[in-house]
Amino acid sequence: MKVLTKNTDYAIRALLALAAKKGSYMSAKSIATEHDIPYQFLRRLLQQMIRHNLIVSKEGVQGGFMMQKNPDEITVTELIEIFQGKVQVSECMFRKQICGNRARCVLRHEIMRIEQVVQSEFEKVTIGKLLRDLEAANPVHQKATTIS
Amino acid sequence: MKVLTKNTDYAIRALLALAAKKGSYMSAKSIATEHDIPYQFLRRLLQQMIRHNLIVSKEGVQGGFMMQKNPDEITVTELIEIFQGKVQVSECMFRKQICGNRARCVLRHEIMRIEQVVQSEFEKVTIGKLLRDLEAANPVHQKATTIS
DNA sequence: TTAATTGATACTAATATAGTATCAATTAAA
DNA sequence: TTTAATTGATACTATATTAGTATCAATTAA
Numbered sequence: 001m002k003v004l005t006k007n008t009d010y011a012i013r014a015l016l017a018l019a020a021k022k023g024s025y026m027s028a029k030s031i032a033t034e035h036d037i038p039y040q041f042l043r044r045l046l047q048q049m050i051r052h053n054l055i056v057s058k059e060g061v062q063g064g065f066m067m068q069k070n071p072d073e074i075t076v077t078e079l080i081e082i083f084q085g086k087v088q089v090s091e092c093m094f095r096k097q098i099c100g101n102r103a104r105c106v107l108r109h110e111i112m113r114i115e116q117v118v119q120s121e122f123e124k125v126t127i128g129k130l131l132r133d134l135e136a137a138n139p140v141h142q143k144a145t146t147i148s
Numbered sequence: 149m150k151v152l153t154k155n156t157d158y159a160i161r162a163l164l165a166l167a168a169k170k171g172s173y174m175s176a177k178s179i180a181t182e183h184d185i186p187y188q189f190l191r192r193l194l195q196q197m198i199r200h201n202l203i204v205s206k207e208g209v210q211g212g213f214m215m216q217k218n219p220d221e222i223t224v225t226e227l228i229e230i231f232q233g234k235v236q237v238s239e240c241m242f243r244k245q246i247c248g249n250r251a252r253c254v255l256r257h258e259i260m261r262i263e264q265v266v267q268s269e270f271e272k273v274t275i276g277k278l279l280r281d282l283e284a285a286n287p288v289h290q291k292a293t294t295i296s
Numbered sequence: 297t298t299a300a301t302t303g304a305t306a307c308t309a310a311t312a313t314a315g316t317a318t319c320a321a322t323t324a325a326a
Numbered sequence: 327t328t329t330a331a332t333t334g335a336t337a338c339t340a341t342a343t344t345a346g347t348a349t350c351a352a353t354t355a356a
Contacts, residue, residue: 003235004259044305060301064301117266118151122262153312205333206333207331208323211324212332
């Protein structure tokens, strides 16, 4: 059981890259090479994130992608939903019918509870938080704090 | 993101059926028809559960399957592991190498924490518990409590 | 004008999930 | 002792999901 697919994994990494460079554009090419993500695959993910208003883009030479949404407001839950669909227990819940099988419904009850737990845990993890963790773990390039 | 696949879903339902009839054999055919599970599919799941010592079988006429392991000791986590593989965050963890990408590792740290939470939640849910919930919700056939 | 870029979209490959089919071996019961 | 109901084992097909590649038009800074 794989919790995060490549989609989501790559998207998180790309967002971390963009969040670190907030305010300036970064090309898909450089994200791809620096973070070892298949270029064309990444481009598709970036397009999806534009549609969800997480990032913006600029075409042409010197173009690229830039963070739009506040990284502290981008949760892993949101990314999972975009790239893997809403967290759900079993198909049963999609078909919006009361399922005839009582055993399944008992199970469903338990599982909806767990679903809530999972979801709320993933909601605590934002791109902003990950970025801070990342910088704390890797204090190499000290941030040039303004002035320049 | 689907938490339980049909495999696991069907397996749980089959175990609930067997747990309810504990001590006597129940054929794959009757489990399949009573619980609306594709017959041949179910048979394969039952074989897997035999190999994991959750149930036993008897061949021939009047044969079938019977609970072996204590239902209170069969967790949903265990079933997920059998049918969907161990809960893991991303492939990264399979290849037993320290992954070069620091961003990913920071993410991994968060995600291992979440993994623990998920796992422990699913561990609280056992076949025994589900069966009791089920009987509480459906007190139709009162249990003939011994003597006979 | 050109080269670097995104926008859009179509395509392929690999893997996982879901389901079906077949036949041999066993065994209770007629 | 034959038969029918069953499991054991395994091979097969179909569909969906995941992962990755390719192509070409539009835009834009240099």
